[in-house]
Amino acid sequence: MDPMTETPEDDSDAFAAGEEITETEIVARIFEAVMERRLAAGTKLSESELCKAFGVGRMRIRRCLLLLASHDVVELRSNRGAYVASPSVKQARDVFEARLAIEPAAARLVVERATEDQLAALQACLAEEAEAHQRGNRHAAIRLSGEFHLRLAEATGNETLLRLLKELVTRSSLIVAIYGAPGLETCRDHDHASLLAALRSRDADTAERLMRAHLGDIISTLDLSGPARIGSDLVQVLAKR
Amino acid sequence: MDPMTETPEDDSDAFAAGEEITETEIVARIFEAVMERRLAAGTKLSESELCKAFGVGRMRIRRCLLLLASHDVVELRSNRGAYVASPSVKQARDVFEARLAIEPAAARLVVERATEDQLAALQACLAEEAEAHQRGNRHAAIRLSGEFHLRLAEATGNETLLRLLKELVTRSSLIVAIYGAPGLETCRDHDHASLLAALRSRDADTAERLMRAHLGDIISTLDLSGPARIGSDLVQVLAKR
DNA sequence: GGGCAAAAGATTGTTAACAATCCTGTCAAC
DNA sequence: GTTGACAGGATTGTTAACAATCTTTTGCCC
Numbered sequence: 001m002d003p004m005t006e007t008p009e010d011d012s013d014a015f016a017a018g019e020e021i022t023e024t025e026i027v028a029r030i031f032e033a034v035m036e037r038r039l040a041a042g043t044k045l046s047e048s049e050l051c052k053a054f055g056v057g058r059m060r061i062r063r064c065l066l067l068l069a070s071h072d073v074v075e076l077r078s079n080r081g082a083y084v085a086s087p088s089v090k091q092a093r094d095v096f097e098a099r100l101a102i103e104p105a106a107a108r109l110v111v112e113r114a115t116e117d118q119l120a121a122l123q124a125c126l127a128e129e130a131e132a133h134q135r136g137n138r139h140a141a142i143r144l145s146g147e148f149h150l151r152l153a154e155a156t157g158n159e160t161l162l163r164l165l166k167e168l169v170t171r172s173s174l175i176v177a178i179y180g181a182p183g184l185e186t187c188r189d190h191d192h193a194s195l196l197a198a199l200r201s202r203d204a205d206t207a208e209r210l211m212r213a214h215l216g217d218i219i220s221t222l223d224l225s226g227p228a229r230i231g232s233d234l235v236q237v238l239a240k241r
Numbered sequence: 242m243d244p245m246t247e248t249p250e251d252d253s254d255a256f257a258a259g260e261e262i263t264e265t266e267i268v269a270r271i272f273e274a275v276m277e278r279r280l281a282a283g284t285k286l287s288e289s290e291l292c293k294a295f296g297v298g299r300m301r302i303r304r305c306l307l308l309l310a311s312h313d314v315v316e317l318r319s320n321r322g323a324y325v326a327s328p329s330v331k332q333a334r335d336v337f338e339a340r341l342a343i344e345p346a347a348a349r350l351v352v353e354r355a356t357e358d359q360l361a362a363l364q365a366c367l368a369e370e371a372e373a374h375q376r377g378n379r380h381a382a383i384r385l386s387g388e389f390h391l392r393l394a395e396a397t398g399n400e401t402l403l404r405l406l407k408e409l410v411t412r413s414s415l416i417v418a419i420y421g422a423p424g425l426e427t428c429r430d431h432d433h434a435s436l437l438a439a440l441r442s443r444d445a446d447t448a449e450r451l452m453r454a455h456l457g458d459i460i461s462t463l464d465l466s467g468p469a470r471i472g473s474d475l476v477q478v479l480a481k482r
Numbered sequence: 483g484g485g486c487a488a489a490a491g492a493t494t495g496t497t498a499a500c501a502a503t504c505c506t507g508t509c510a511a512c
Numbered sequence: 513g514t515t516g517a518c519a520g521g522a523t524t525g526t527t528a529a530c531a532a533t534c535t536t537t538t539g540c541c542c
Contacts, residue, residue, distance in 0.1 A: 047524070059496065062525090063307060070311045072401075079503045079524060094401040101346030101402065102339075109338070160313075160335040161342065164405055288494070300526070303495090320494060320533045487540080495532070502525070512515080 026054050026064045031170050034073060034084060036143040041086040041174045045074065071167045073174075085174060089224050092175040096219050099168050102161065103149065103215060107207040109156040110199055118155040122196050125151050129192070146173055148192050152199075172218075179222040191217065267295050267305045272411050275314060275325060277384040282327040282415045286315065312408045314415075326415060330465045333416040337460050340409050343402065344390065344456060348448040350397040351440055359396040363437050366392050370433070387414055389433050393440075413459075420463040432458065 033039040050061045065082040068074035075085045087095065110118075129144035146169045153165040191214040198207040274280040291302045306323045309315035316326045328336065351359075370385035387410045394406040432455040439448040 048522095057497075058524095066304060066307060067311050070308050081504095081524070091401070094399045097350070097397075097399050098343075098401045098405065101343050101350075105342035105346070109342075156338075158335045158338050160332070160339045160409070164339065168401070289492095298527075299494095322494070322534095483542105485540105485542080488538085490535105490537075492535075493533085495530105497530075498528095500525105500527075502523105504521105504523075506519100506521080508517105508519080510515105510517085512513105 021054055021056060023056075023060055023064050023067070026050075026056070026060070027067050029054075030064070030068060031073065031166070032143070035146050035170050035173045036139045037173060037177055038139060039084050041084050041178055043084040045082040045084065047081070071170075073167070073170055085171065086178065087171060087175050089179070091171075092179055092222065092224055095168055095171050095175060096215060096222075099165070099172065100212065100215050102165060102168070103152075104208040104211045106153055106156050106158075106161055106165070107195070107199065107211040108204045109158065109161075110152055111202050111204040111207050113157060114155040114199065118151075119196070119200055122148065122151050122155065122199070126192055126196060142173070145192075146170070175222070176218070179224055181221050181223075188217070262295055262297060264297075264301055264305050264308070267291075267297070267301070268308050270295075271305070271309060272314065272407070273384070276387050276411050276414045277380045278414060278418055279380060280325050282325050282419055284325040286323040286325065288322070312411075314408065314411055326412070327419065328412060328416050330420070332412075333420055333463065333465055336409055336412050336416060337456060337463075340406070340413065341453065341456050343406060343409070344393075345449040345452045347394055347397050347399075347402055347406070348436070348440065348452040349445045350399065350402075351393055352443050352445040352448050354398060355396040355440065359392075360437070360441055363389065363392050363396065363440070367433055367437060383414070386433075387411070416463070417459070420465055422462050422464075429458070 030039065030045075039045075045065065047058055047061050047065075050064075051058055054061070065074055065076065069076045069082070072087075072091075073085055075083050077083065125144055125148045129141060129148065132140035132144055149169050150162070150166060153162045156162070191210070195207060195210045195214060198210055271280065271286075280286075286306065288299055288302050288306075291305075292299055295302070306315055306317065310317045310323070313328075313332075314326055316324050318324065366385055366389045370382060370389065373381035373385055390410050391403070391407060394403045397403070432451070436448060436451045436455060439451055
């Protein structure tokens with residue numbers, strides 16, 4: 001009933017022999033896995049396991065890990081391997097501060113130039129999210145919650161903004177997992193709904209304000225007081241494998 | 242008299258044998274070279290030349306090129322090598338749109354929390370820039386002009402914002418080189434000066450407004466009408482080495 | 483002389499073996 | 513029983529050779 005009970009590292013697609021997979025795809029897969037919270041912060045990403053999982057050589061995997069590290073989604077420790085990043089309190093603040101700087105402006109841009117199709121995609125995202133919530137599909141709900149923000153970034157038509165936000169939203173997923181309240185792991189549907197309404201009515205000021213408030217709400221659910229917490233750096237320091 | 246007459250690729254530091262250089266440093270060097278406009282858009286970055294220049298193995302260089310490519314400062318063409326990126330018109334618009342989203346908010350943050358030391362560093366940057374202009378030191382002036390923006394990002398105390406802006410400012414240098422008016426390759430000193438004044442007087446609204454206006458001014462000096470221009474993709478397409 | 487085709491050279495991409503480091507389990511000493 | 517050192521195994525990091533692709537040159541034909 002609860003899809004939470006899965007193997008921790010669940011990228012095992014066991015690709016058929018003849019297939020080929022781009023390193024871009026591998027990176028995207030891991031991004032998704034982190035965003036869906038199927039890969040927890042601090043999880044070790046062993047090269048050999050990833051090789052088997054994706055059916056590619058070690059060099060390719062190493063390149064992917066380097067790319068992931070360059071986006072702060074993975075941490076590379078010298079001679080010690082790659083681990084899913086565990087954002088510190090400082091990093092958590094920085095990420096949301098950056099989102100607070102970017103996303104309200106992105107909302108403005110969407111109001112100015114989003115097509116009906118793009119708004120429809122946002123609507124669809126919202127509907128799927130609500131459905132996933134009702135069905136109790138936790139992974140899907142978490143993913144769709146973040147995907148709303150990414151679709152919104154996509155609707156700006158700005159590739160650079162999209163790429164930057166993809167990184168920030170993914171890291172946010174780690175942050176919420178570490179510092180968030182146990183139950184509150186997704187954005188509230190209502191926030192997204194009212195935001196979308198503002199976008200539809202082409203009300204830039206309201207959209208910007210709602211986005212800012214929405215991000216503020218998320219931050220307010222985080223516990224960024226203590227120096228560390230469960231799931232944070234301590235976990236991997238103490239991890240006995 | 243004109244320091245513009247240099248070899249196009251001027252990273253030749255010819256490191257002493259015993260030294261060691263981090264890949265992080267190599268990446269930073271290339272970033273700097275692009276920002277100072279010592280590496281023009283479309284310049285081929287041959288692996289073997291870089292190996293000799295930095296005195297490191299090929300693998301290390303390849304990792305650096307991958308990192309640079311992940312920040313859109315370098316373009317990797319399959320089986321054809323690495324080239325300094327040549328932002329398209331669309332990419333140019335995207336980059337400045339992103340800066341327009343981020344930097345005004347960054348200015349606000351600086352007003353709120355910058356220390357006197359950081360403001361002094363900005364002041365120093367401004368002074369150096371003016372001096373470089375007077376001396377006709379073009380490379381230094383260009384670099385310092387961009388560095389003002391980076392120091393400002395640094396003064397937010399937000400590492401994530403700093404990293405994102407480092408990428409955007411570096412790409413901006415390429416964009417201005419390609420699409421900018423021939424003479425106007427640096428921000429105007431006065432803009433930076435008045436902006437700093439607003440920061441000093443802790444006037445967030447003015448700082449934000451000035452930053453927005455400043456970026457708008459830069460964009461208005463660009464010619465983003467045509468589909469391509471000198472220095473753009475065409476150059477490397479037609480380049481006979 | 484111009485244009486096309488094939489071979490030589492150079493550059494990039496990949497694979498595999500080697501070296502270095504770290505983790506783990508064992509054993510001895512206190 | 514706990515602590516420390518040591519050896520074995522596993523994982524990561526590096527090097528060098530090999531394969532594939534592209535570029536340039538050469539030569540031939542029209």
